[in-house]
Amino acid sequence: MQIAVIGAGLVGVSTALELSRDGHEVSVFERGASIATGGSFAPHGAIVPGLLQGPPAWGLRLCGPLASTLPVHWPGQWRRWRADHSERAASARMMAGDLARLGLRQLTATTEAEQLEIEGSRGALMMVRRQADWARAQALAESLSTIGERVELLSADGARLIEPALNGEAALAGALHWPLALSTNCRQLAQSLKSASQRLGARYFLLNAVQALRPGTRPAVFALPTGGDGLPGAAPQEFDAVVVCAAADSAALLRPLGIRLPWQAIHSCSVTAPLRDGDEADQQLPRGILLDPDRHLVISRLGQRVRVAGRARPGPPRQVPSSSDVAPLYAALDDWFPGAARQARAQAWAGAQPAFADALPALGPSGVPGIWLNLGHGAHGAAWAGATARLLAERLAGKTPSLDMTSLDPQRLR
Ligand SMILES: Cc1cc2nc3c(=O)[nH]c(=O)nc-3n(C[C@H](O)[C@H](O)[C@H](O)COP(=O)(O)OP(=O)(O)OC[C@H]3O[C@@H](n4cnc5c(N)ncnc54)[C@H](O)[C@@H]3O)c2cc1C
Incomplete structure (x- = not known):
């Protein structure tokens, strides 16, 4: 498939790599002059699944x-969460750990396979x-x-x-x-993953801010080159699927499509x-x-x-x-x-x-044709990026995902 990835933070770059590994033709749009300048620039980057x-x-x-x-950000919701010994809360915590374990395995395997020095x-x-x-x-x-x-x-x-x-x-x-x-070092990791995905054919369009998305069986990306002579309303580029990995800035792209995520x-x-x-x-x-x-x-x-x-x-x-x-x-x-x-x-x-309130990301089809989501990693994106990228690639290919993705479905938030 021809797939567009919007945003080249650690999550977007990991997504591009996994999709390229599956043989897709991947185009990554990033509004910055380089990758991983947002939340992936200098976070701690620790992966401690337990x-x-x-x-x-x-x-x-x-x-x-x-x-x-949860505890510090949403006091009301945190109190409810902490008091919540329900099966749903327990399974969300289990999922958080499972994602981190899969992320750790992915990172280790990729580091070895690509001989990365991070x-x-x-x-x-x-x-x-x-x-x-x-x-x-x-x-x-x-x-x-x-x-x-x-x-x-x-x-x-x-x-x-x-x-x-x-x-x-x-x-x-x-x-x-x-x-x-x-x-x-998340930024260095993102740069190495970018190079690995480029070796598999992924193309990166830096200084390209995506202005709008058009859903459909051939969804389209309207990107505005921010460093050159790009004109508003430049011709849309069509793909078979678009994956939005633009962290909080995804809101501006999703709202016009009727997707409002409560983060x-x-x-x-x-x-x-x-x-x-x-x-x-x-x-x-x-x-x-x-x-x-x-x-x-x-x-x-x-x-x-x-x-x-x-x-x-x-x-x-x-x-x-x-x-x-x-x-x-x-x-x-x-x-x-x-x-x-x-x-x-x-x-x-x-x-x-x-x-999000349950501290899990939104991963999978958005509910709008052709638009997929991989975002909302909160304080755990370094731990989860490899896992959510792999799961998304498996789901897009119609395979049984390595983990049950029900609790990550964006529809749970609507
Ligand atoms: C201080 C700190 C410590 C942390 N410590 C840890 C930790 O120990 N362990 C852990 O697992 N996680 C940690 N995290 C969280 C982790 O860093 C993030 O979850 C992760 O980096 C998010 O990556 P991302 O790709 O989703 O977002 P980002 O890195 O923010 O990437 C989003 C990208 O999208 C681009 N973009 C946005 N809008 C558009 C558009 N319209 N068109 C084109 N491009 C666009 C942006 O320019 C950006 O490059 C920490 C975070 C912080 C802030």
Whole structure:
């Protein structure tokens, strides 16, 4: 089929790759001058499947930046959600974990098959500072083990063996350890996936803002080249299917088609700092991912840099993070890994994403002929991008998808 993908963030690029792998002729429209300049620019990029699936009271409280879509963004809905022990809520949490596991497998397979070299780190430690929280950590580990998640409980000494640079004076009762968790440089990953899809024939039209979509058996894309002499009303380009992966900006394209999706914008920020000079600097940074549930933030190693990302909050994106946004990130870095990074040379970034009330994405046919959706990944797009791309490709090809997609159907939101 000839398929158009709208938006070249991590989700759009992953979609283009999976569709190209299935032999489709893929055209990607991106309004920016390069790819992954939106929410995929400098997020944390951590994939810790079990965190998305833990029992709500403990799991969500602990994993703030990774799975905090609901508690902080929609207080009313979050309260209902937390109180909701219904089968539907439990199955949504299960789906969140399954998507992350499939995403992790996809990423690992793609990295090996394409021989990609992506900055990142493996293994995550969730720090438990107080002894009073230890029983809950044990309960979480046990409940995750029963569903096959590989997670270990470590003493404080055990945690320091995994992360030798941890501040020896920081209070620590122990940690949960996910040896298979992964964190990547999302922008670099997106660029590598783009190249992989181009090798399979995908074409990228940068500086092409899609203005409108026309549904039908041959749906059409009206794109306006923003960097050149493009004229409004340029000739529509027809395809066999159009997949919308334009995150929150999808709303402007879908509304005229009668598709109104009830999402909430969430935003968060990160700082990325290079190592200090000196032979020992390398020994002062984390080796893997460190989850700090009390502060709701994540620290991880990205090659010769360290990235700290904070909790997602409701509201529209900020252009530049304020000093009050980034101060807690630096404070946490100093607390866990004192003096390790060159904060004066750090880059601060703020990004935003749409999220739905059940914290799952909208994936599949939109209900309007020829228009498909892969959006609304909220705080979990790095973990889910590979999975939702593969599922969409399977569904488009009429195959039985690797996971039951019922709970991701966009119709659930209408
Ligand atoms: C601080 C922070 C930390 C995060 N940490 C994690 C984490 O640890 N783990 C995790 O799994 N996820 C994390 N996330 C979430 C994850 O980064 C996002 O869910 C993911 O990057 C979303 O990718 P996307 O492709 O859907 O959106 P985007 O990257 O925003 O891409 C959308 C693209 O569409 C383009 N576009 C929009 N409108 C048009 C149009 N009309 N025509 C053409 N192009 C258009 C945009 O220019 C953009 O390039 C984090 C997010 C933030 C902000």
